[in-house]
Amino acid sequence: MEFRYLGNSGLKISEITFGNWLTHGSQVENDVAARCVRAALDAGISTFDTADVYANTAAETVLGEALKGERRQSLEIFTKVFGPTGPKGHNDVGLSRKHILESIDGSLTRLQTDYVDLYQAHRYDFQTPLEETMQAFADVVRQGKALYIGVSEWTAEQLRNGHALAKALGFQLISNQPQYSMLWRVIEAEVVPASEELGVSQIVWSPMAQGVLSGKYLPGRPAPEGSRATDEKGGANTIKRWLADEVLSGVQLLKPIADEAGLTMPQLAIAWVLQNKNVASAIMGASRPEQVAGNVAAAGVVLEPGIMNQIDAAIGSLAERDPAQTKSPASREA
Template sequence: MKYRHLGASGLKISEITFGNWLTHGGQLADDAATACVHAAQDAGITTFDTADMYANTAAETVLGHALKGQRRESLEIFTKAYFPVGPGGPNDSGLSRKHLMESIDGSLRRLGMDYVDLYQAHRWDNATPVEETMVAFADIVRSGKALYIGVSEWNAEQLRAGAALAKELRIPFVSNQPQYSALWRPIEAEVVPASRELGISQIVWSPVAQGVLTGKYLPGRSAPEGSRARDESVGGDLNNRWMRDEVLERVQLLAPIAAELSLTMAQLAVAWVLQNDNVAAAIIGASRPEQVRENAAASGVVIPAELMARIDDALGEVVERNPRRIDAESPDRS
């Protein structure tokens, strides 16, 4: 396992990070979730990403139990706040001071920890002044409940606004967590250049495009039983975005490139995002320990420039590059 600095900070994290969106507290029994967490640790993964809204807070509890008894100093724990939790009352979501102060305490209680290494704004909140949010973050950092702050799916302008306030408040704003894969690249045009300028890294989610880049979905065929595309609760966005024959046909052209590198297609997809030097980590999820081991093997892989160009040629026009798609990831709370 290789490790990278998070932003311009001194903090190092495992470049393969284990995330528990959709799995812990939902799809998996707790013992299976714990087995995946332990497989991640065995593979050298030290960084774990969760959020209070995953399984409506249950995912944090599952992760905390799975890591109970581990040396806290050897782990980097990330969580997030913004989306509705609890009964969904008027202050149960967003980035207000009230919600953030209550959310950090709830997350720490569920994780069974005194602090998190990174506390993240899960989306931009257009209903709360960014000054209010950043002052709340500053107070959370100064209280010792979080060591660093980050955000998720903020555009370049929003990152600059947050970074300016963080500098004024003297708190370490180090990361953005966007969706990023060989198929989904809206961050490349504006977010990545701004982040390099600001000393912010990307911690990317869905590097395998919700499983599409593993090659398991074939053009002209139904999705396999048990796959995410067959799950009505989570498959809607996947089916709308990727499950078109023109995309699936292009993805199959990556198989010989993966073979040339002696990689599975999933490993190729994870390794691809890590070729971007502004990416500190790729978040992987798993329902079985062998999936963890497979994806962790992408750490340290170098894809030659000529093969990176062949990947671009293979995927062609099905790649999404429009930077305006980032704004669509943040719900309107006005």
């Protein structure tokens, strides 16, 4: 495993972050989820990302149990706040002071830790003054409940405004967690340049475009049994945008490129996002322990310029690049 600094901080995280997402506490059994976490630890992953909204807090509980007994100082544990939790009442969502201060305590209890290394605003909250949100985060840091603060899916302007307030309040905003892959490049035009300017890193989710870049979905063919595209608990809805035959045909052009690089297609997809110097880590999920070791091999891989050019030629106009797609919901709906 290789490690990178997170933003303009002294915190190092593993190039591969294990994402404890909806699958854990919802779509797979808890013992399988725990074995996935164990496989991640065995592969050298030290960074684990979750959120209170995942499986309505159950994912945090699963992760806390799976990491129990591990040396806390050797781990980087991240979680997020924004989405509706619990009974999903009128104050159970958003980035108000009330919701942040109540949510951090709930997350720490479920994760069985005294602090998280990174506490993230899961989305931007247009209904709460940014000053209120950042003051609450400052208090969470001062109370020792989070070491650093990050955000997720914020625009370049939102990052600049949040970073300025954080600096004024005496704490660091060091990361953004956006979607990023060969097929989804919307952060490249505005978010990445702003982040480089501010000393903010990207921790990217869905580097395999919900599994499409694994190459297992074939044009004109039904989705493989048991794959995310057949999961009616939520997986099918998240992947459907990538299942057009045109996209799947383009993805199949990556197979010989991966072969030339000596990589599997999942490894190529993960290695590709890590070529961006502003990316500190790629989030990898798993529903089976055996998925972990193969994908971790993407850490430390350097793709030659010729390989990168071939990837661009294969994907071409199939990639979404519009920076306007980097946005949080206008309402408090998650």
